[in-house]
Amino acid sequence: MQSTSATTSSDALSRHLEALGARRRRALVVYITAGHPSPDATIALMRALEQAGADVIEVGVPFSDPMADGPVIQASSQRGLDHGVSFDRALDLIATAAVSVPIVLFSYLNPVLAAGEDALRRAAAAGVHGILITDLPVGSDRVRERWLGTGPLAFVRLVAPTTPTERMREIAAHGSGFVYLISRLGVTGAREDVASELPDVIARLRTATALPVCVGFGISTPEQAQIVGRMADGIVVGSAIVRAAGTSIDAAAELTRTLRDALDSA
Amino acid sequence: MNWTEAELDERFGPFGGRYVPETLIPALDALTVAYAEAVADAAFCEELESLARHYVGRPSALTFAPRFSERIGASVWLKREDLNHTGAHKINNALGQALLAVRMGKRRIIAETGAGQHGVATATVCARFGLECVVYMGEEDMRRQALNVYRMRLMGATVVPVTTGTRTLKDATTEAIRDWVTNVEGSHYIIGSVVGPAPYPRMVRDFQSVVGAEARAQLLAATNRLPTTVVACVGGGSNAMGIFAGFVDDSGVELVGVEAAGEGLETGNHSASLSMGTPGVLHGALSYLLQDANGQVHPAHSISAGLDYPGVGPEHAYLKDIGRARYEAVTDREALDGFALLARMEGIVPALETAHAVAWIDRERSRWSSHDLVLLCVSGRGDKDVAQVSDLGAVST
Ligand SMILES: Cc1ncc(COP(=O)(O)O)c(C=O)c1O
Numbered sequence: 001m002q003s004t005s006a007t008t009s010s011d012a013l014s015r016h017l018e019a020l021g022a023r024r025r026r027a028l029v030v031y032i033t034a035g036h037p038s039p040d041a042t043i044a045l046m047r048a049l050e051q052a053g054a055d056v057i058e059v060g061v062p063f064s065d066p067m068a069d070g071p072v073i074q075a076s077s078q079r080g081l082d083h084g085v086s087f088d089r090a091l092d093l094i095a096t097a098a099v100s101v102p103i104v105l106f107s108y109l110n111p112v113l114a115a116g117e118d119a120l121r122r123a124a125a126a127g128v129h130g131i132l133i134t135d136l137p138v139g140s141d142r143v144r145e146r147w148l149g150t151g152p153l154a155f156v157r158l159v160a161p162t163t164p165t166e167r168m169r170e171i172a173a174h175g176s177g178f179v180y181l182i183s184r185l186g187v188t189g190a191r192e193d194v195a196s197e198l199p200d201v202i203a204r205l206r207t208a209t210a211l212p213v214c215v216g217f218g219i220s221t222p223e224q225a226q227i228v229g230r231m232a233d234g235i236v237v238g239s240a241i242v243r244a245a246g247t248s249i250d251a252a253a254e255l256t257r258t259l260r261d262a263l264d265s266a
Numbered sequence: 267m268n269w270t271e272a273e274l275d276e277r278f279g280p281f282g283g284r285y286v287p288e289t290l291i292p293a294l295d296a297l298t299v300a301y302a303e304a305v306a307d308a309a310f311c312e313e314l315e316s317l318a319r320h321y322v323g324r325p326s327a328l329t330f331a332p333r334f335s336e337r338i339g340a341s342v343w344l345k346r347e348d349l350n351h352t353g354a355h356k357i358n359n360a361l362g363q364a365l366l367a368v369r370m371g372k373r374r375i376i377a378e379t380g381a382g383q384h385g386v387a388t389a390t391v392c393a394r395f396g397l398e399c400v401v402y403m404g405e406e407d408m409r410r411q412a413l414n415v416y417r418m419r420l421m422g423a424t425v426v427p428v429t430t431g432t433r434t435l436k437d438a439t440t441e442a443i444r445d446w447v448t449n450v451e452g453s454h455y456i457i458g459s460v461v462g463p464a465p466y467p468r469m470v471r472d473f474q475s476v477v478g479a480e481a482r483a484q485l486l487a488a489t490n491r492l493p494t495t496v497v498a499c500v501g502g503g504s505n506a507m508g509i510f511a512g513f514v515d516d517s518g519v520e521l522v523g524v525e526a527a528g529e530g531l532e533t534g535n536h537s538a539s540l541s542m543g544t545p546g547v548l549h550g551a552l553s554y555l556l557q558d559a560n561g562q563v564h565p566a567h568s569i570s571a572g573l574d575y576p577g578v579g580p581e582h583a584y585l586k587d588i589g590r591a592r593y594e595a596v597t598d599r600e601a602l603d604g605f606a607l608l609a610r611m612e613g614i615v616p617a618l619e620t621a622h623a624v625a626w627i628d629r630e631r632s633r634w635s636s637h638d639l640v641l642l643c644v645s646g647r648g649d650k651d652v653a654q655v656s657d658l659g660a661v662s663t
Contacts, residue, residue, distance in 0.1 A: 137291050
């Protein structure tokens with residue numbers, strides 16, 4: 001299995017993040033949903049967000065039943081489906097955008113399984129570096145976890161505030177790229193505050209892994225970006241970017257620039 | 267595929283599992299342990315049994331259906347879950363899980379509901395134990411089952427309309443899971459069928475297995491025979507698993523689950539996951555699923571809100587694949603005829619869900635012989651459906 005040790009990070013995604021860390025740059029990971037508000041806009045968005053200072057772009061492959069997502073990302077997912085965006089159509093958009101920052105696919109297991117055995121190789125060919133599956137926790141399905149963990153993509157795993165330290169170790173050992181720390185209980189969605197238990201959770205996670213740690217769920221403001229940026233290697237901003245993208249590409253780029261500035265002064 | 271013992275415990279063959287957000291894993295681990303400890307605790311079992319007897323009214327009757335029997339040319343016996351307090355089998359599971367929640371110190375209960383029967387059963391036990399109760403229900407189902415919405419609210423539950431997606435059971439379940447992910451520390455999610463992540467499918471089946479255990483003993487006492495065929499409707503599959511559980515080891519007993527064919531299997535507007543679906547992951551489990559080639563879940567359709575679900579419990583998927591049970595499908599129209607049939611011939615108004623199983627037995631008239639003994643699970647009573655059927659003008663009176 002590739003990159004299963006907590007101390008070696010040999011994949012391109014973690015190397016990219018570590019290189020940022022070496023320059024003391026906190027990673028700004030932005031999330032968009034493929035096909036929201038339209039397929040063409042998705043291509044333009046990827047390019048604009050890269051220009052505006054995003055270090056990694058997560059691209060959501062729409063799913064009909066996104067149980068880990070709040071209303072904003074749910075609605076964007078539905079929009080993507082209305083535009084007929086499937087796994088392979090999302091790959092087309094990514095290949096066309098041809099940005100130079102790493103791309104991480106973000107989805108649920110079912111649409112990825114439906115894309116077939118060859119799906120990960122096709123994703124890599126389209127320029128995708130990593131994949132994150134919200135409903136495939138460590139130990140839930142060794143067969144499919146092995147498929148994802150030994151393929152051409154970094155397999156980004158999630159840690160929750162409820163995760164015991166021992167399990168954090170197991171999760172990190174079965175992941176690569178970075179560890180995605182969910183900042184709070186609940187689904188995706190913009191919030192104003194930072195969960196009070198976050199420093200403790202990050203401290204526990206640091207003892208469990210040497211992989212870069214990016215924190216997401218609920219981060220939307222420059223203030224939050226600064227606070228979290230002081231503790232983590234990177235932040236993930238989803239719903240706030242998706243909401244801005246629903247207004248205009250410029251609005252999403254502007255928010256990205258604001259978050260970039262906040263992180264850089266953290 | 268080589269599964270470890272822990273994985274096998276979460277699965278039925280390849281089906282089942284725990285495909286959920288990481289946040290829920292510790293809660294599922296805790297639930298698994300709490301459930302195992304509870305069923306090993308005599309005091310817990312005694313309390314559950316006592317409440318089943320004095321509050322729910324168990325054991326439910328086993329009733330011979332003389333006129334229906336004559337019509338089809340075989341003996342039909344009815345397992346009367348319609349006579350339970352709240353009018354359906356759903357209370358067996360809701361009661362067991364509420365007791366478990368109290369034991370775990372969780373005072374806030376979340377549930378999803380389709381027909382409203384599980385929501386009513388959950389609201390009922392929450393009132394009984396003084397627990398806070400939040401029920402997610404699709405807007406479309408709230409319209410179809412207005413009576414049950416009122417009953418839940420009367421008993422102090424908060425009914426939250428779900429306006430996303432199909433506005434039925436599928437989206438209510440998704441919304442209930444979102445609530446649980448958000449409030450997992452003080453809340454217990456009482457899932458209403460043998461679906462969802464492990465340990466739910468097994469635990470719900472166990473709480474419903476009282477149906478099969480009673481029916482087996484009652485039928486043996488009455489006829490000195492085992493049934494030839496056991497028939498139950500299948501939405502998520504809990505009443506069917508409950509009654510099948512009593513007979514699954516009796517290899518000579520045929521097990522038949524009846525799904526909703528809606529407007530017809532050929533139209534695509536149905537809820538027949540086992541008959542027409544393919545393996546996929548929804549709401550935490552791998553099972554048969556109505557989905558398109560891209561892995562998007564296909565909206566289900568049934569006249570009956572309790573069957574209107576694109577997935578099905580993983581144990582049914584397994585029983586189908588190993589050939590132990592067979593699954594048939596009955597259309598909306600046939601179900602309406604079944605609804606009227608049991609009312610006219612036996613003076614029992616079944617739930618529209620149950621009416622699917624009635625209709626299948628009737629449709630198969632040519633296969634029965636006088637020696638056959640058919641056991642039908644009357645999963646619920648039809649009071650909740652009377653207004654809807656009457657509005658449709660679908661049954662002549
Ligand atoms: C009376 C009745 N029967 C059957 C069902 C279907 O559920 P299951 O397949 O889990 O028994 C329902 C669901 O609401 C119901 O109310």
